[in-house]
Amino acid sequence: MISVTRSSENFRPFRSGNSINDLAGLPVDVSGWSWRLNSVGEQSTLNWRRLRFLSDHILSATADFIAKLIKSRSPDNVRNTFDTLVYLERSPAIIASSENAGRIGPEFFSELRDYFGPRGAWRLHYLRHWYRCCVDLGCPHFSEEVAFELDQKVIGGNQKGHAVLSLDPGEGPLNDLEITALLNALRAAGQSNTITLAELAALWLCIAFGSNPLQFALLREDDVSVIEEEGSRFIHVNVPRVKKRTEAPRREFRLRKLNQEIGQVVLDLMDENRRRREARGWWDSDHALPLFVRGSPRSDEDGPLSEYARHLYASELTAMVRNAVDRLEVISPRTGRPLEVTPRRLRYTYATRLVREGVSKRELADLLDHTDLQNVQVYFDIKSDIVESLDKAMALALGPVAQAFLGKIVRAEPEAVRGDDPSSRVKTLDKTSDQVVSLGTCGQHSFCGFLAPVACYTCAQFQPWMDGPHDVILNDLLAKRDRKLAAGQDGRMVAIYDSTILAIGDVISRIEAARAGEAA
Structure with a gap:
């Protein structure tokens, strides 16, 4: 087991080896109180001081559990699990067990179920998995009988589709009048330079593909191809897939086609990127050429993910889209207020419009890059054929x-x-x-x-x-x-x-x- 001590802040607490390899085979330093995960979509560091309310033995078992997850699960899954474990501090039963060196009973589970409520109950899946693994690791504070009891409990899944089903005016899909206003503003911006070329391309791609922001953040210039056939030009994009549990990002792609208007914007952005590289000389062979480029390299540009040094994080691409629409000053005809747009809202809009056009569940799941048809059912449950009144x-x-x-x-x-x-x-x-x-x-x-x-x-x-x-x-x-x-x-x-x-x-x-x- 990974040995834990908290007797001195200068002591390196996790000492059974300095690093482990994650699911993608990349090294993760586990020698200190902070473990930096190899996440291409966001900065992701596990700060173990957030769990210092746990006793040494419980913390040691938890560290072994997280190390095991790092080897077998995606960085996002590890991050979500760790963030959920921080909520253990809200359980009097956990605090009592840590202070008294006693066994952790099932009470903690009920306490946190009440704390999370129906909308946060999905986090209990992470806690149940944590308890079961700590039992398997032989930690005396965890009981096989309690693990079995927790296994029998019905938790339910994460509530999905509330914004879509309710047609929420702030978070749900855009209606016809709103998407019309946005498209008009985008076309005008293409002539007036109200927003940057990168922002224009990001917005158009969100509308055209309905992908999530990480997929766009992972896009590279090599993913874009121009095909000339019989006097016609076609622009294709290999969009990275991120819904699959692959060992590393950019292992699987889906070919998507662009119309001439959006395709030209993407090609113009690539030309602009090239001119900037030549002017600033920032590129070297260790760094890939992303479509959406960071102004400065990531802080870990020399680490295991050095090739992604110039890629945006997913949160940065989301902020780019949101800020661009803010500057376009589009007013929602539905609310009379400035239109709030994120890649997620445009994804909802993309899906609902496809349902209106008659796609099947399997076709929609394929276009949204889902493997489970249940994930697209929500778009078929809403009344997507509602026509806005207009006189x-x-x-x-x-x-x-x-x-x-x-x-x-x-x-x-x-x-x-x-x-x-x-x-x-x-x-x-x-x-x-x-x-x-x-x-x-x-x-x-x-x-x-x-x-x-x-x-x-x-x-x-x-x-x-x-x-x-x-x-x-x-x-x-x-x-x-x-x-x-x-x-x-x-x-x-x-x-x-x-x-x-x-x-x-x-x-x-x-x-x-x-x-x-x-x-x-």
Whole structure:
């Protein structure tokens, strides 16, 4: 067993060898009061002083238990187990056993069950495993009879999916209007440089893949490939898998495809990374080339995980996404407050939208990289086909909130870019008068191939005129939406024009505000 003493702070307490190899075969120093785990996703150090309320014998057995876990379980599992053991201090039975050198009875389990409550009961699985292993290690403070009694107790699993099932406006999936507002802001940011290229790429990838932040933090430039076939270009990404209990990170991958818009952002980020490497000269052969690069190396850049020295931690990528959306200043049409976005919320959004599109449980589990179909059941339990109500009044109110219009409003045709070119006029048929009317000017000098005028309102090149009959298009799209809803079509088909409806509402509201300002 690992010998423990606390007679002196200068004494090295864990003395049966200086290091052990973890599940990935990497060394872990176990010679002191702090054990640093080889976790690529976060800084993970076990501080044994947090367990100094335990007696020497109980602490010794616990150290052996954790050492055994390090050899056989992932760093995340070890970290979660250790953090749960810290809660033993909340048990009077544990404190009494440590002070009196007595045997630990089942009372501690009941005490901590009450402390954790229903939402934290899942931690009891770690405590039961700890007790059983300490019995097997022969520690006299642990009883085979108590271990058997604990084995018979029903604990239950971690409560999953509360934010998804409740459609929580702060933590659950984004609804259609919120994702529309976010996409509009992202496209505008790509032209205005409101956020960095890395932030833009991280947000787009979270939306496109629904992966968790660790998977994106582990991405490297080598994982991105460009394939040219018959004049077409395809961008593929090998996304590292992290849900599997593999021996080390980046052992398994899943090939995912990007559309041209997002793929180009990723390629632009790789070009920017290359220019920075050349300018700063930070890269060497010991360090891999991550897609999302740290400003400075990790503190353990010369340790067992030296190749990850320039990778972000998962928490840092989460903060990047959150902070980027904060700077985009997207307002939630649902709450009227700034939209709070994390990779987890975008993962929920990705899954719920796939369910709306009719994927099976197995397909969804595969796309989310789950092995257990139970983990995706929650997305099928919610009413993901709910269609948000949307009428003209709401479109005018929510359009500015959703920041749906990306172009520039002009007073009249002569003020527009290409205003002197009659072919640049964007026209429509007014069905009430059966007359062709002009709405604005297209500032693009090449043919875009999109359907005018509907697609124009979500295009940054469109310049609507203040005196244009924009309500004609708005009324027509709202009528189409109502007909689809009345016909019982699924939510995806009903909401197909919602982005344009909000953009037109934004245009009309801005024009009305400008006229009101002039009148004042």
